[in-house]
Amino acid sequence: MLKKDFDNAAILPLITEFEGVPGALLPILHRIQETLGYIPQQAVGCVAEFLNLSRAEVHGVISFYQHFRQHACGKHILEVCKAEACQSRGGRELDAHVREQLKCDFNETTTDGKITLEAVYCLGLCATGPSIAIDGKPYSRVNEQRFKQLLEQMS
Amino acid sequence: MTVRIYVPIDSVALSLGADEVAGAIQIEAIQRGIDIQLVRNSSRGMLWLETLVEVETEQGRFAYGPVNPQDVKSLFDADFIRLGEHPLFHGAVDEIPYLKRQQRLTFARAGITDPQSITDYVQYGGYVGLQNALTMDAETIVDCITQSGLRGRGGAAFPTGIKWKTVLDSESEQKYVVCNADEGDSGTFSDRMIMEGDPFMLIEGITIAALAVNATEGYIYVRSEYPHAYASLKQAINTAVDKAYLGENILGSGKTFNLNMRKAAGAYVCGEETAMLESIEGKRGIVRAKPPLPAIQGLFAKPTVINNVISLATVPVIFSQGADFYRDYGMGRSRGTLPVQLAGNIRHGGLVEIAFGITLRELIEDFGGNTESGRALRAVQVGGPLGAYLCDSQLDVRMDCEALQQVGGSLGHGGIVVFDDTVDMAQQAKFSMQFCEIESCGKCTPCRLGATRGVEVMDNIISGHNVQQQTLLLKDLCSTMLDGSLCAMGGMTPFPVLSALKNFPEDFNLKSVPEAG
Ligand SMILES: Cc1cc2nc3c(=O)[nH]c(=O)nc-3n(C[C@H](O)[C@H](O)[C@H](O)COP(=O)(O)O)c2cc1C
Ligand code: SF4
Ligand code: FES
Numbered sequence: 001m002l003k004k005d006f007d008n009a010a011i012l013p014l015i016t017e018f019e020g021v022p023g024a025l026l027p028i029l030h031r032i033q034e035t036l037g038y039i040p041q042q043a044v045g046c047v048a049e050f051l052n053l054s055r056a057e058v059h060g061v062i063s064f065y066q067h068f069r070q071h072a073c074g075k076h077i078l079e080v081c082k083a084e085a086c087q088s089r090g091g092r093e094l095d096a097h098v099r100e101q102l103k104c105d106f107n108e109t110t111t112d113g114k115i116t117l118e119a120v121y122c123l124g125l126c127a128t129g130p131s132i133a134i135d136g137k138p139y140s141r142v143n144e145q146r147f148k149q150l151l152e153q154m155s
Numbered sequence: 156m157t158v159r160i161y162v163p164i165d166s167v168a169l170s171l172g173a174d175e176v177a178g179a180i181q182i183e184a185i186q187r188g189i190d191i192q193l194v195r196n197s198s199r200g201m202l203w204l205e206t207l208v209e210v211e212t213e214q215g216r217f218a219y220g221p222v223n224p225q226d227v228k229s230l231f232d233a234d235f236i237r238l239g240e241h242p243l244f245h246g247a248v249d250e251i252p253y254l255k256r257q258q259r260l261t262f263a264r265a266g267i268t269d270p271q272s273i274t275d276y277v278q279y280g281g282y283v284g285l286q287n288a289l290t291m292d293a294e295t296i297v298d299c300i301t302q303s304g305l306r307g308r309g310g311a312a313f314p315t316g317i318k319w320k321t322v323l324d325s326e327s328e329q330k331y332v333v334c335n336a337d338e339g340d341s342g343t344f345s346d347r348m349i350m351e352g353d354p355f356m357l358i359e360g361i362t363i364a365a366l367a368v369n370a371t372e373g374y375i376y377v378r379s380e381y382p383h384a385y386a387s388l389k390q391a392i393n394t395a396v397d398k399a400y401l402g403e404n405i406l407g408s409g410k411t412f413n414l415n416m417r418k419a420a421g422a423y424v425c426g427e428e429t430a431m432l433e434s435i436e437g438k439r440g441i442v443r444a445k446p447p448l449p450a451i452q453g454l455f456a457k458p459t460v461i462n463n464v465i466s467l468a469t470v471p472v473i474f475s476q477g478a479d480f481y482r483d484y485g486m487g488r489s490r491g492t493l494p495v496q497l498a499g500n501i502r503h504g505g506l507v508e509i510a511f512g513i514t515l516r517e518l519i520e521d522f523g524g525n526t527e528s529g530r531a532l533r534a535v536q537v538g539g540p541l542g543a544y545l546c547d548s549q550l551d552v553r554m555d556c557e558a559l560q561q562v563g564g565s566l567g568h569g570g571i572v573v574f575d576d577t578v579d580m581a582q583q584a585k586f587s588m589q590f591c592e593i594e595s596c597g598k599c600t601p602c603r604l605g606a607t608r609g610v611e612v613m614d615n616i617i618s619g620h621n622v623q624q625q626t627l628l629l630k631d632l633c634s635t636m637l638d639g640s641l642c643a644m645g646g647m648t649p650f651p652v653l654s655a656l657k658n659f660p661e662d663f664n665l666k667s668v669p670e671a672g
C-alpha cells in the first residue's frame with residue numbers, strides 16, 4: 001500500500017477555503033479526504049489551529065465518524081451494504097464471497113493495494129440488492145457473477 | 156420527427172446500468188439515422204422495472220423495462236420508438252396498475268420530469284405553493300400546516316404545525332430550518348428519490364418552512380452514502396438562487412432565505428435530530444438531552460425547525476392544493492398520504508404513495524407481489540432497523556402510526572423489508588444488537604454496554620449454550636435498554652430483538668419463550 005506524506009502546503013489551501021463558514025470542521029475534513037483519500041496525521045494540527053480547537057477535539061471528531069479514514073487507502077474503495085434489506089436478498093452471502101475473493105476483511109486493503117473494503121449500512125437501493133458502491137458509483141443486484149465482472153473491470 | 160426517449164437518472168437505475176443504456180440508445184440511434192431526444196428523467200419508483208425506458212408518443216408515454224444495455228439493439232430492431240412488439244413492453248406508463256392505484260401527492264412528478272429542469276418543475280405545478288405562502292403572514296402559514304394534519308415522516312410522527320408554532324413563537328434574531336436528509340434506515344429510499352428526482356420540491360418546502368418561522372438560514376444534512384442526491388440538490392439550489400427562488404428578495408417579496416448543504420459522515424445516530432445539530436456544528440454526533448427542545452434552542456443554540464425530507468417535500472402540495480385537500484386523505488390521526496417503500500425480498504419493490512390506512516398485507520401482496528424468491532414469506536421488518544419483525548398473522552395491520560403501535564410495531568420512515576423462509580431470525584436479532592453496538596453514540600450506559608452484552612448473549616443462544624437462562628438475560632437486558640436509554644437508538648433496538656424472539660422462538664432454540672421470574 002502506498003505510504004504518502006503530505007506537507008502543510010498541500011493541506012492548507014483545502015482548509016482556508018472554509019474561512020468564515022460556521023461549523024466548518026466536517027466540510028473541511030470531507031475536503032481533505034476527497035482530495036487526499038484520507039485524513040493524514042499532519043492535517044489534524046493544521047485543522048485544529050485554523051479552527052481554534054485542540055488536536056484532541058479534531059481527532060475526536062475524525063474517529064467518531066465511520067466515513068473518515070485515518071490511513072491511506074487502496075486505489076479503489078469498495079463498499080458493501082450489510083444492512084437488513086440487502087441481507088434479505090443474499091447480502092450476507094455476498095459479503096462472505098467478497099471477503100473470500102479479495103482475501104481481506106472490512107477496513108482492510110488487498111495486498112496489491114488495489115481495493116480497500118468498507119462496510120456500509122444502506123445505500124438506498126434496498127429493493128434491488130445486494131448493493132455495493134465502487135468509488136461512490138452504485139451497483140445493485142450484485143450476485144457472484146456480477147461481482148466477478150465488476151472486479152475484472154477495476155483497473 | 157424527433158422522438159423523445161426517457162432514461163431515468165435515479166441511483167437505482169444507475170446501479171442497474173442506466174448510463175450504459177442511455178449511451179447505447181444514443182449510439183444505436185445515430186447508427187440507424189433515427190432522430191431522438193434523450194431525456195434523463197427521475198424514477199417512477201417501479202424499481203423492479205429499472206432501467207425503465209419510456210417513449211413519448213401522441214398517445215402519451217409508453218414503457219419498456221427492465222432494459223439492460225444489451226437489450227437496446229433488440230429494442231431498435233423491434234422499432235420500439237413506434238411502439239413495436241417487444242417482450243419488455245409494458246404499454247402506457249399511466250395504465251400500469253402499480254402506478255394507477257397510487258395516490259401520488261408528494262411523488263406527483265416522479266418519473267415525469269427532468270429533475271434539474273426548473274421549467275419542468277414550474278410547468279408541472281411547482282412553486283405555486285410558495286407563491287401562495289408569500290401572500291400569507293407567518294401565523295397563517297403555520298395555521299395552514301396545522302390544518303393539514305401533517306405529522307413528521309422521519310420517525311417520531313410529531314405534528315409539524317406544533318413544531319413550527321413553537322419556533323415561530325420563540326423570540327430570536329436568528330432562526331434556522333434544518334432538513335434531515337440522513338435517511339439511515341435500511342429499507343428506505345424515499346428521501347433519496349426526492350433529492351435526486353424532484354429537488355426543487357424539497358427546496359420549495361424548506362423555503363415555505365422558513366417563511367413560517369421567520370428563519371433566514373437553512374441547512375440540508377445529507378448522508379455521505381448518497382453522493383448523487385447531494386450533487387443533485389447542490390445543482391438545484393444554485394439554479395433556484397439564479398432564478399430568485401432562494402437568497403435575497405425571493406421573487407421580489409423582500410424576504411431572504413439562504414440554503415446551505417452539509418454532508419454527513421456515516422454515523423446512523425446523526426439522523427437523531429440533536430446529534431445532527433451537533434454534527435452540523437462540527438462536533439461528534441452525540442445526542443443532546445432534552446429539554447431544551449431544538450425548537451427553542453437548536454442549531455447554534457437558536458430556535459430551529461427540524462424536519463425530515465418527506466415532511467418538507469409535502470409542504471408545497473399542501474400550499475398549492477390546500478390544507479383540507481391534504482387532510483381528506485388518511486385515517487385516524489394519520490392524515491394525508493405515506494410514501495411507502497417496498498424493499499427486501501419482494502417481487503415488485505419500489506415506491507408506493509398511498510393514503511394512510513392501507514393494510515400491510517395489501518401492500519406486500521397486491522402491490523409487492525409477494526417474495527421475489529417465490530418462497531414463503533416469513534418475516535417483515537417495518538420502520539427500519541429499530542422497527543419490529545412482524546409475522547404473517549400480523550400483516551392485516553393498517554399503515555397508521557397508532558395501529559402499528561398496537562401490534563408492537565412502529566411506522567418509522569415507512570420502509571417495509573420482506574424476508575422469505577430462509578431467514579434465521581436469531582441472526583437478525585443478533586444483527587440488531589450489533590448495529591446498535593456500532594452506531595451507539597456512547598452517551599448512555601444501557602445502550603453502549605447493553606448492545607455489546609446483547610451480541611454476546613445472542614452468540615450464546617445461537618450456539619445453544621444455556622438457552623433458557625440466556626433468553627431471560629436477553630429480556631432483562633432489553634428492558635434496561637428500553638427504560639434507560641436517552642434516545643430511540645438504545646430505546647428501540649429491543650423492538651426488533653424482542654419481536655424476533657416472540658414471533659419466531661423456534662429460531663432461538665426454544666419451543667416457547669420463558670417468562671421472567
Ligand atoms: C437513532 C435515530 C436515527 C434517526 N434517523 C433519522 C433520519 O435518518 N432521518 C430523519 O428524518 N429522522 C431521523 N430520526 C428522527 C429525528 O430525530 C427527528 O424526529 C426527525 O428528523 C424530525 O423530523 P419530522 O418531524 O419531519 O419527522 C432518527 C431518530 C433516531 C433516534
Ligand atoms: S441511547 Fe445510545 S445513541 Fe441514544 S443517546 Fe444513549 S448512547 Fe447515544
Ligand atoms: S439495505 Fe442495502 S441498500 Fe438499503
